[in-house]
Amino acid sequence: MSLWSNLSLGVGGLQTSSNALNTVAHNMTNVDTEGFTRQQVQQADKAYITLSKTASAISYQQVGLGVYYSNVRQVRDYFLDKTYRREAGRQDFYDVSASTLQEVQDLLGELNGASFQSSMSDLWTAVQELSKDPCNSVTQGTLVSEAAEFLSRAQAVYDGLCGYQDNLNIQVKQQVDQINEYGKRILELNSRIRLIELSGESANDMRDERNLILDKLASLANISYEENVYGDVYVQIEGEDFVKGSLVFQIELLQDSSTGFYTPFWPQNAEYTIDERGMKDYDISNALVFKLNRTISTELNTDIGKLKSMLLARGDHRADYTDIDQNYDDVRQSVLMNIQAEFDQLMHNVMTAVNDVLAESAGVTELTKGSDAALYDEINAMYDLAELSDENSYQILKVSDSNGYLTDVDGSPLQLFRKNTTDGYKLFTASDGETYWVYQKEDPAVKESLYSTTNSQINQNLLQTPTRLGFRLEDGKEDVATMARLKEVFTNESYTLNPYVLKKVNLNDYYRDLISQVANSGYVYQSILSNQQTTVAAAESARDQVTAVSSDEELSNMIKFQSAYNASSRFINVVNEMIEHLVTSLSS
Numbered sequence: 001m002s003l004w005s006n007l008s009l010g011v012g013g014l015q016t017s018s019n020a021l022n023t024v025a026h027n028m029t030n031v032d033t034e035g036f037t038r039q040q041v042q043q044a045d046k047a048y049i050t051l052s053k054t055a056s057a058i059s060y061q062q063v064g065l066g067v068y069y070s071n072v073r074q075v076r077d078y079f080l081d082k083t084y085r086r087e088a089g090r091q092d093f094y095d096v097s098a099s100t101l102q103e104v105q106d107l108l109g110e111l112n113g114a115s116f117q118s119s120m121s122d123l124w125t126a127v128q129e130l131s132k133d134p135c136n137s138v139t140q141g142t143l144v145s146e147a148a149e150f151l152s153r154a155q156a157v158y159d160g161l162c163g164y165q166d167n168l169n170i171q172v173k174q175q176v177d178q179i180n181e182y183g184k185r186i187l188e189l190n191s192r193i194r195l196i197e198l199s200g201e202s203a204n205d206m207r208d209e210r211n212l213i214l215d216k217l218a219s220l221a222n223i224s225y226e227e228n229v230y231g232d233v234y235v236q237i238e239g240e241d242f243v244k245g246s247l248v249f250q251i252e253l254l255q256d257s258s259t260g261f262y263t264p265f266w267p268q269n270a271e272y273t274i275d276e277r278g279m280k281d282y283d284i285s286n287a288l289v290f291k292l293n294r295t296i297s298t299e300l301n302t303d304i305g306k307l308k309s310m311l312l313a314r315g316d317h318r319a320d321y322t323d324i325d326q327n328y329d330d331v332r333q334s335v336l337m338n339i340q341a342e343f344d345q346l347m348h349n350v351m352t353a354v355n356d357v358l359a360e361s362a363g364v365t366e367l368t369k370g371s372d373a374a375l376y377d378e379i380n381a382m383y384d385l386a387e388l389s390d391e392n393s394y395q396i397l398k399v400s401d402s403n404g405y406l407t408d409v410d411g412s413p414l415q416l417f418r419k420n421t422t423d424g425y426k427l428f429t430a431s432d433g434e435t436y437w438v439y440q441k442e443d444p445a446v447k448e449s450l451y452s453t454t455n456s457q458i459n460q461n462l463l464q465t466p467t468r469l470g471f472r473l474e475d476g477k478e479d480v481a482t483m484a485r486l487k488e489v490f491t492n493e494s495y496t497l498n499p500y501v502l503k504k505v506n507l508n509d510y511y512r513d514l515i516s517q518v519a520n521s522g523y524v525y526q527s528i529l530s531n532q533q534t535t536v537a538a539a540e541s542a543r544d545q546v547t548a549v550s551s552d553e554e555l556s557n558m559i560k561f562q563s564a565y566n567a568s569s570r571f572i573n574v575v576n577e578m579i580e581h582l583v584t585s586l587s588s
Contacts, residue, residue: 035212085218
C-alpha cells in the first residue's frame with residue numbers, strides 16, 4: 001500500500017471523527033430543546049483495493065482505505081411514539097372533563113363558603129318562619145326577599161355555566177385554528193424533508209419539528225399517521241384524511257346563529273347550497289369531525305383528544321329543564337348541559353310548586369273536557385302555544401267567583417315567580433260574557449313560555465308590597481292550610497334528578513344529590529386523569545430512554561471520537577514524516 005494511500009486513510013479517519021464530534025456537540029447543545037431527538041453517527045467502510053485473487057485462498061488479499069461518515073440517524077421507536085401520543089391524547093380528554101367539573105363546583109360555591117345551598121336553606125327557613133306567623137308583614141317580606149335572593153343566586157350560577165360554555169366555545173375555535181396550522185406546517189415540512197433527503201443529506205432537525213407537531217396534534221384529536229418511502233407523513237383525524245399528498249384538508253367551523261357555538265366539520269364531505277348573497281349554506285349532518293353521540297370508551301378509543309372533550313363538555317345548546325324529559329340522552333354526556341338541565345329543573349320545580357300553592361288558595365280550579373265541554377272548547381281554540389288534545393286540562397279562575405284573596409294588582413292569581421317575557425295568566429272572555437283568568441301552559445318549543453331560571457323574575461308588585469300575600473281568610477283567621485301546603489313544597493319527596501335516577505327526594509335533598517353527583521363525577525374523572533398521568537409518564541419515560549440525549553453517553557462518545565481524531569492526526573503525522581524522509585533522502 002502506497003504512502004499516499006495511507007495518507008488518504010488518515011485524512012478519512014480525521015474527517016469522520018471531526019463530523020462525529022460535530023454530531024455529539026449538536027446533541028449536547030440541544031439537550032433541553034423540546035422535541036429534539038438524539039442523533040447517532042453511522043460509519044461505513046470505504047472501497048477496498050484488491051491486491052491479488054488466489055483460488056486456493058480463503059479470501060482475496062485486500063487493503064482497506066478506512067471509513068467515512070455515511071449517515072447520521074435519529075433514534076426513535078415507532079411503537080413508543082404511537083403509545084405515547086395515544087395516551088397523551090387520552091390524558092388531555094379527561095383533563096378537560098375534570099377541569100370542567102371543578103369549575104362547576106366553584107360556580108355552585110360548595111368549596112369556598114358562598115354556596116347556593118345557603119340560599120336554598122334561607123328560603124326554606126323563611127317558609128318555616130312564615131308558617132309560624134303568616135299574617136306578619138315582616139315574615140311575609142322575608143319570604144319575598146329570600147325568594148328574590150334565591151332566584152338571583154340561581155341566575156348567577158346558571159349564567160356562570162353559560163359563561164363557561166362560551167369560554168370553551170372560544171377555545172374550540174382556537175384549537176381548530178391551531179390544528180389547521182399544524183396541518184399546513186406538516187405539509188411544508190414534508191416538502192422540505194423530501195427535497196433535502198433526495199439530495200443525500202439528512203433532515204433530522206426538520207423531522208424533529210414534524211414529530212413534535214404530531215405530539216401536539218395527538219393531544220388535540222385522535223390521529224393516525226404513516227410515512228411513505230419519500231419521507232412524507234400522511235395524517236388522519238378521526239379516520240378522515242387531514243394531510244395527504246400535496247393537500248391539507250382543513251377543518252372548518254359552522255357557527256350556530258342563536259348560541260354562537262362552533263361545530264367542526266369537513267367541508268369536502270358537506271353538502272351545500274348557494275344563498276342569494278352568494279354564500280355557501282352548509283348541511284354538515286354527514287360531515288361532522290367528531291361523532292359526539294358515540295359511547296365514550298377507552299376500549300373503542302373514543303376518549304382521545306382535548307378538542308372532542310371540549311365539545312362534549314360544552315354541548316350544543318343551553319340546556320333547561322325541558323331537556324330532562326325531551327332529550328336527556330342527548331345532554332347527559334355533556335358535563336355542562338347535564339348540570340344546566342338538572343339545576344334548571346330544580347328551579348322550575350320550586351317556582352311552579354310555590355305558584356301552584358298560591359293559585360289553589362286564590363281559587364284557581366281545573367277545567368277538563370268533562371267538567372265543561374263548551375268552555376273547554378272555547379279556551380282550547382284560544383290557546384296558541386301548542387297543539388293540545390282533549391286530554392289536556394286548564395287552570396282557570398272565574399273572575400266573578402274571585403274574592404280578591406291572593407290576587408295581583410290586575411286581578412290575576414298572585415304569583416311569587418313570574419315569567420320575563422309572557423304573562424302567567426291570560427284574561428279570556430267566554431261567549432256567555434263570563435271572564436276567566438287562564439293559566440298559560442308551558443310549551444318546550446317556546447322558550448318564552450317557560451318558568452326557567454333565565455326566564456323568571458320575582459313579582460315586582462310583591463317586592464314593593466309584600467303584604468299583598470295577606471294570608472288572612474275572610475273570617476279573619478290565618479290561612480293555615482296554605483302554610484301547610486307551602487311547607488309540603490319543600491318536604492314532599494316526589495322529585496328525581498333525571499330519568500335514570502329512581503330515588504325520589506324533596507327539593508332540599510334534590511340539591512344535595514345534585515352536588516353529590518357533581519362531586520362523585522369529579523372524583524371519577526380526577527381518578528381517571530391521575531391514572532392516565534401515570535400511564536403517560538411511563539410512556540414518556542420509556543420513549544425518552546430511546547430518544548432523549550444522555551449527557552453521560554454523549555461525553556463518552558466525545559472522548560471516543562476525540563481519541564479517534566487524535567489517532568488519525570498522529571497517523572497522518574507519521575505518514576507525513578515518512579514522505580518527508582523519503583523526499584529528503586532522494587534529493588540528497
